[in-house]
Every structure is written in C-alpha cells, then in structure tokens.
Amino acid sequence: MRLKVKDWSDLLSGLLFLAVGIGAFVIALDYAVGTASRMGAGYLPRALSAALAVLGAIITVRALTLKPERVDTEGVGAIAWRPLIMIVLALALFGWLLPRYGMVVASLAVVFVGAMAGHEFRVIPTVILSMILTAMGVLIFVTLLGLPFRVWP
Amino acid sequence: MELLSNLALGFDVALQPHTFLYLLFGVTFGTFVGVLPGVGPLATIGVLLPITFHLPPVEAIVMLAGIYYGAMYGGSTTAILLNLPGTAASVIVALDGHPMAKQGKAGPALVLTTLVSFAGACVAILIIAAFAPPLAQFALRFGAAEYTTLMAMALLAAAVLVQGSLLKGMAMVILGLLLGMVGQDITTGVPRYTFGTMELWEGISFVVVIIGLFGLAEVIHNLGLKDKREAFTSKVPWRELIPSLTDLRRAAFPALRGSGVGAGLGILPGAGPALATFASYAVEKRISKKPEDFGNGAIEGMASAESANNSAAQTSFIPTLSLGVPGDATMALMLGAMMIHGLVPGPAMLENHPEFFWGLIASFWIGNLLLVILNLPLIGVWIRLLAMPYRWLFPAIIMFIAIGMYSLHNSAFDVFLAAGFGVLGYIFIKLRCEAAPLLLGLILGPLIEENMRRALQLSRGDYSIFVTRPISLTFIVLGLALFAVVVYPIIRDALQGKSSVRTAPEHYSE
Numbered sequence: 234m235r236l237k238v239k240d241w242s243d244l245l246s247g248l249l250f251l252a253v254g255i256g257a258f259v260i261a262l263d264y265a266v267g268t269a270s271r272m273g274a275g276y277l278p279r280a281l282s283a284a285l286a287v288l289g290a291i292i293t294v295r296a297l298t299l300k301p302e303r304v305d306t307e308g309v310g311a312i313a314w315r316p317l318i319m320i321v322l323a324l325a326l327f328g329w330l331l332p333r334y335g336m337v338v339a340s341l342a343v344v345f346v347g348a349m350a351g352h353e354f355r356v357i358p359t360v361i362l363s364m365i366l367t368a369m370g371v372l373i374f375v376t377l378l379g380l381p382f383r384v385w386p
Numbered sequence: 387m388e389l390l391s392n393l394a395l396g397f398d399v400a401l402q403p404h405t406f407l408y409l410l411f412g413v414t415f416g417t418f419v420g421v422l423p424g425v426g427p428l429a430t431i432g433v434l435l436p437i438t439f440h441l442p443p444v445e446a447i448v449m450l451a452g453i454y455y456g457a458m459y460g461g462s463t464t465a466i467l468l469n470l471p472g473t474a475a476s477v478i479v480a481l482d483g484h485p486m487a488k489q490g491k492a493g494p495a496l497v498l499t500t501l502v503s504f505a506g507a508c509v510a511i512l513i514i515a516a517f518a519p520p521l522a523q524f525a526l527r528f529g530a531a532e533y534t535t536l537m538a539m540a541l542l543a544a545a546v547l548v549q550g551s552l553l554k555g556m557a558m559v560i561l562g563l564l565l566g567m568v569g570q571d572i573t574t575g576v577p578r579y580t581f582g583t584m585e586l587w588e589g590i591s592f593v594v595v596i597i598g599l600f601g602l603a604e605v606i607h608n609l610g611l612k613d614k615r616e617a618f619t620s621k622v623p624w625r626e627l628i629p630s631l632t633d634l635r636r637a638a639f640p641a642l643r644g645s646g647v648g649a650g651l652g653i654l655p656g657a658g659p660a661l662a663t664f665a666s667y668a669v670e671k672r673i674s675k676k677p678e679d680f681g682n683g684a685i686e687g688m689a690s691a692e693s694a695n696n697s698a699a700q701t702s703f704i705p706t707l708s709l710g711v712p713g714d715a716t717m718a719l720m721l722g723a724m725m726i727h728g729l730v731p732g733p734a735m736l737e738n739h740p741e742f743f744w745g746l747i748a749s750f751w752i753g754n755l756l757l758v759i760l761n762l763p764l765i766g767v768w769i770r771l772l773a774m775p776y777r778w779l780f781p782a783i784i785m786f787i788a789i790g791m792y793s794l795h796n797s798a799f800d801v802f803l804a805a806g807f808g809v810l811g812y813i814f815i816k817l818r819c820e821a822a823p824l825l826l827g828l829i830l831g832p833l834i835e836e837n838m839r840r841a842l843q844l845s846r847g848d849y850s851i852f853v854t855r856p857i858s859l860t861f862i863v864l865g866l867a868l869f870a871v872v873v874y875p876i877i878r879d880a881l882q883g884k885s886s887v888r889t890a891p892e893h894y895s896e
Contacts, residue, residue: 243551246817250557257564257579264576270847272839274576278567281560288557295553309816313610317812320606320784324805327788328798340785347784350609351777362778366785378440380793 240296241308247292254286319350334386336375340367389515392744399444399745400752408445412452413753414760419453420460421768422779426473427457428716429601433783435593435723436790443727444742448749450723454716455507455699455750458659459757462499462692463768467492474660475698478667478691485683493765494629498685499692500761502641506693507754509645510652510700514747517653522708522733530840531851533711535858537834539865540711541826543656546872548820555823558814562827563834565590572832573839585799592722592829594800597787598807599814599821600715605780606812637689640670644690648697655705656868658714659698666694700750707731707743711830715822718829 261282267273323346330339344363348354374380399405419430431450438446458475465476466483479499486495528536541563545555568579569589580586629637644666651662670690671680680687702713703720710732712718724731729742736743761768791800814821845851853859 242816242818243554246554246557246819249813249817250561253561253564260579264578265574268847269842269849270845272573272835272842274571274574274578277835277838278564278578281564281567285557285560285564288553288560292551292553292557311610312816313606313812316606316609317809320602321805321809323784324602324788324791324801324808328792328801331792332798336789340789343788344781344785348777348781350606351780352609353775353777359781362781366782370785370789374437374789374793378437381796382789382792 243296250289257282316350323347396744396748400748408449412449413456416453416456417460420457432596475663482687503696506645506697510697530837533837535861540655558823559827562824563831566831599811602808603811640686640690641693644693648694652698652701655713662698
C-alpha cells in the first residue's frame with residue numbers, strides 16, 4: 234500500500250509531535266498532579282504533552298488526507314548527512330578532548346573535523362586554518378577573557 | 387520635561403568611554419555578521435553571550451543590542467548586492483534593492499538604505515522614549531493572572547504569525563514549553579524530565595538551544611546546499627555612491643511611513659521586523675501611483691521596507707523592557723541575557739535602574755548614528771568580504787560555538803547538548819517547523835507556570851480569575867481576535883473546498 238501523502242514534512246513532524254507528546258505524557262504520569270489551587274509538578278506537563286500529542290495527531294491526519302491536486306512527491310529533500318555527522322563528531326570530540334588534553338588539542342580537532350563537513354575540504358589548508366584559529370581562540374578566550382581552560386595536554 | 391532629563395541621563399551613560407567602545411564593536415561586528423549570509427544575528431548573540439558574562443551588564447547588553455540592529459543594516463547590504471537576503475526581513479529589501487543594483491544603482495541603493503534605516507531608528511527611539519515608561523507604569527497593575535494571560539497571548543501570537551503552518555507553530559510553542567520544564571521544579575522541588583542526569587537538574591540553558599537550533603542547524607543546512615554564490619564583481623566607485631536628489635525625494639515619505647508602520651508593529655509581541663517589513667511594503671505598494679514598478683527597482687518600496695525593518699527592530703525592545711515579555715526569538719534572547727546579568731526587565735527596572743533603561747535607549751540612537759558614519763565608507767569592505775569562502779568561515783563558527791558552550795558551565799555536557807539541538811534544529815529545518823516559537827516557549831515556560839500557579843493559588847483554584855480581572859480578560863480577547871483574524875481565511879477556504887496551504891517559504895537564518 235502506497236501512502237498518498239499530501240505533505241511529507243507535515244506527516245513526519247506530526248508523527249514527531251505525537252511521539253514526543255505521548256512520551257512526555259507517560260513520563261509526566263510519575264509526577265504528582267496536585268489540584269488547580271496547588272498545581273503539582275505534573276499538572277502542566279500532563280496538560281501540555283497531551284495537547285502536543287493531539288496537535289501531532291491532527292497534523293498527521295491532515296497530511297494524509299488527500300486533496301485532488303496535490304501529492305507530495307518531493308519529500309523533505311536531500312539530507313546533508315556528511316555535514317550533520319561531521320559537525321556532531323567535531324563537537325563531541327571537542328567536549329571529550331578539552332578536559333583531558335587541553336584546549337589546543339581540542340580546538341585543532343574541532344576545526345579540522347568540522348572543516349571536513351564541507352565538500353571543498355582539502356587537508357593542508359585545513360591544517361593551517363586550524364592552527365590559526367586555535368591560536369586566535371587561545372588568545373581571545375584564555376589570554377584576553379581569562380577563562381579557566383586547561384590549555385596544554 | 388521629564389522626557390528630556392531621562393534622555394540626558396541616557397546619553398550620559400551611553401557616552402562613557404567603555405560603553406561607547408563596546409557599542410562600536412557591537413554595531414560593527416553586527417554589520418559584519420549581517421553581511422555574511424548564513425550567519426544570523428540570533429546565533430551570533432547566542433555565541434557571544436557567554437563572553438559577555440565577564441562584562442558589566444550595561445556594556446554587555448548595549449553591545450548585544452548593537453549586534454542586533456547592526457545585523458539589520460548588514461543584511462540589507464547582501465540582499466541588495468547579491469539578492470541573498472540574510473534575514474527574512476531583508477527579503478523585501480532585496481525585492482527592489484537588487485533590481486536597483488542590477489540597473490547600476492547599487493551605490494545609491496546602499497546609501498539610501500543606510501539613511502532610511504537611520505530615519506527609522508530615530509522615529510522608533512522617540513516612540514520608545516514616549517511610550518515605554520507609561521507602559522511600564524501600566525504594567526505595575528499587573529498581577530500574576532495578567533502576566534499569565536499576557537505571556538500566553540504572546541506565545542499564541544508567535545505561533546500564529548509564524549511563516550508556515552499554524553498547527554506546527556502551535557506544536558512548536560508547546561514543545562518549547564515542555565523543554566522549559568526540564569529540570570528541577572522550583573516550587574515543588576521535583577526533578578522533571580531529567581532522565582537521571584545531574585546536569586539537567588538546572589534545566590536546559592536557552593543559550594544552548596539557540597546555538598543548536600539557530601546556529602549549528604543553520605551551518606549544517608548551508609553546507610548541504612551546494613549552490614555557488616553569485617559573486618558581485620562590479621566595483622562601486624565613490625562618486626556613484628551618492629543618491630540623486632530625485633532619489634532622496636522619492637524615498638523620503640515612504641521612509642517616514644515605513645518608520646511608523648515598523649514602530650507600531652514592532653511593539654506587538656509575536657510580530658517582528660519581518661512582519662513589519664512585509665506590511666510596510668504592502669502598504670506602500672497599495673498607495674503607490676505606479677505599483678507595477680514594485681519589484682523592479684522602486685525606491686519607494688525599498689525605502690519603506692528598510693526603515694520599517696530598523697524601526698521595528700528598535701521598538702521590539704519595548705515589550706521586553708517595559709513588561710518583561712519578549713516579542714520574538716531575538717528579544718527572548720535579550721531578555722535571557724539581561725536576566726543573566728541580573729537585570730530583570732519590567733516596571734521594577736525602570737524604577738530601580740533607570741540608568742540602564744535610558745542608557746540602552748540612548749545607545750540605540752548613538753549606535754544607529756555610528757552605523758551611518760561607519761557604513762558609508764565601509765561599503766567597499768563589505769563587498770570584498772562577501773567574497774570570503776564559506777569553507778574558512780564555518781569551521782571558525784564551529785570552534786567559537788564549541789568554546790562558548792563549554793564555557794557556560796565549564797562542562798562538556800553543554801557542548802554535547804548543543805550538538806544534539808543542532809541535529810534537532812536541522813530536522814526542524816527539513817520538516818519546515820519554525821524554531822522561533824519553540825524558543826519563546828522555552829524561555830516563557832517557567833515564567834508562565836510560576837505566574838499561573840500564583841494566580842490559581844490566589845483564586846483558590848478558580849480559573850475564572852483569568853476572565854474576571856479586566857486587564858487579563860482584555861489580553862485574552864486580543865489574543866483570540868488575532869487568532870480569529872489569522873484562522874478565518876483558512877477556514878473559509880476549507881469550507882469552500884479549496885485547500886489553502888500555508889506553505890513555509892524558503893528558510894532564512896534568524
């Protein structure tokens with residue numbers, strides 16, 4: 234069965250909202266509701282997550298209701314996998330490296346790996362770029378602003 | 387007259403050497419950021435916010451504000467020269483500005499936008515100076531119920547006035563509200579949605595969310611687009627920069643009208659510079675004797691749009707400063723920034739820290755003046771800057787983000803969290819969900835809950851308190867009216883069997 238989808242972005246976001254809403258509601262069941270005059274921790278979370286789930290459901294249904302003119306054949310478009318992965322990786326590396334090996338190593342890594350997210354990436358210019366940016370970073374953040382970062386390994 | 391003495395106090399504060407320097411840096415850097423496509427003022431302010439922790443409050447906010455309206459100037463430059471709008475508001479400026487550039491009138495177009503922006507700022511500042519104090523006075527009568535409904539209506543406005551789907555906008559607001567509830571509930575002490583992580587007990591920092599949703603997501607999205615940037619090759623010699631007298635005359639009244647529209651719409655929560663710009667352009671086109679010129683280099687259109695843009699940017703500070711309720715994402719950020727620096731906006735601030743309020747207002751005027759003085763000679767620099775390859779720029783952005791996030795709590799967790807929101811933000815871009823309503827929900831969530839609790843406590847659980855108190859009722863009515871106005875066309879079309887699709891237009895960085 235092929236789903237005739239009016240708008241993929243609506244369908245997917247509707248499902249996202251529905252899922253988050255339900256999830257948040259289930260978690261909120263653990264929190265005491267209290268009463269209107271003494272709202273508990275769970276009062277608003279339950280109400281809001283329920284509302285979110287309802288909205289998600291409505292959006293999903295609308296996305297599937299076919300109107301004669303429009304079937305969405307575009308989908309959401311191409312996903313930028315490489316930038317997505319490289320940037321997340323770069324940041325994760327930075328977070329892991331800084332406390333253990335200092336700012337210089339972490340900065341070099343984040344610039345280098347981050348640059349790999351671009352499709353015009355070339356090794357040598359990037360190495361130079363990371364050295365320059367790292368120097369700038371240390372200068373601005375540690376020397377000028379005095380942030381308490383460990384600089385060297 | 388009190389207005390004059392207030393302004394005098396303001397100028398006194400704003401002209402202190404230290405403050406002035408930060409202002410100068412702010413507006414210059416802001417223009418730079420605005421010129422560069424793909425980097426928005428919102429994310430920039432977010433990245434620089436941790437750096438400002440070490441600055442005194444006035445300097446910090448003055449600088450951040452300078453970045454904001456400086457970016458408005460910069461965005462127009464790119465819009466005119468390259469038809470690459472930097473912000474949603476610059477789209478309109480590009481509509482007539484870019485054709486002007488192609489007709490060889492880039493110089494006059496740029497100069498005109500600068501002058502017209504300044505005019506817009508002047509009008510806006512007068513309005514702020516006139517209306518903000520009375521508004522703050524009025525707000526002294528607000529109780530918890532009024533704040534609840536006011537904030538709720540602001541959120542409704544943000545959801546409703548969003549570019550794309552109304553339902554999605556509302557869902558994003560609610561998602562933001564839920565995110566705002568992560569952390570330890572102040573009143574009951576219960577940790578909510580913390581999933582056992584200690585770091586989440588303090589909640590999710592809005593700076594992290596902004597950086598992720600508006601900064602990182604933006605970069606990822608840009609890297610995914612493989613278009614070549616059209617280079618602006620023709621040089622703009624000095625002599626040709628000056629607009630002719632005819633140009634000036636044609637721009638004058640539209641600029642004034644634009645300022646007015648911008649100032650008025652900028653005050654409304656939910657409406658921002660983008661909406662003001664669209665509205666002002668539409669008005670100008672309506673009353674023009676030659677509407678067919680619009681879109682082909684009509685000076686009137688560009689002048690009106692640009693002055694509305696800048697004017698709205700200034701007046702959008704009013705609800706934030708006077709009421710403590712931000713009108714859009716950037717204002718929410720400014721509100722957060724002020725609170726971090728210990729300045730709680732609202733009626734109390736005007737009473738206890740008038741020097742901050744008036745100093746800020748004065749800095750707006752000085753800042754705009756600086757922009758005029760700086761930008762005219764610097765236009766050549768900005769043009770050359772646009773040739774800078776993105777591949778040098780974005781790793782620098784990533785690095786600044788990484789360092790900035792780490793410096794928030796000296797913890798790697800915030801870096802990871804920002805990366806996570808970057809992914810989420812990218813998903814939102816792909817799914818055409820607007821992130822700005824989420825941000826507003828995030829920042830206002832705890833505030834709304836606190837006020838709602840207090841209101842219901844006072845009324846002993848009676849919900850009618852929100853409608854029996856007149857001011858509160860007014861807010862509700864206004865909010866519902868706005869909702870009705872926006873929803874009516876959709877319902878009408880649906881009943882007639884037409885599908886009216888509010889598609890989100892192209893994605894623009896905030």
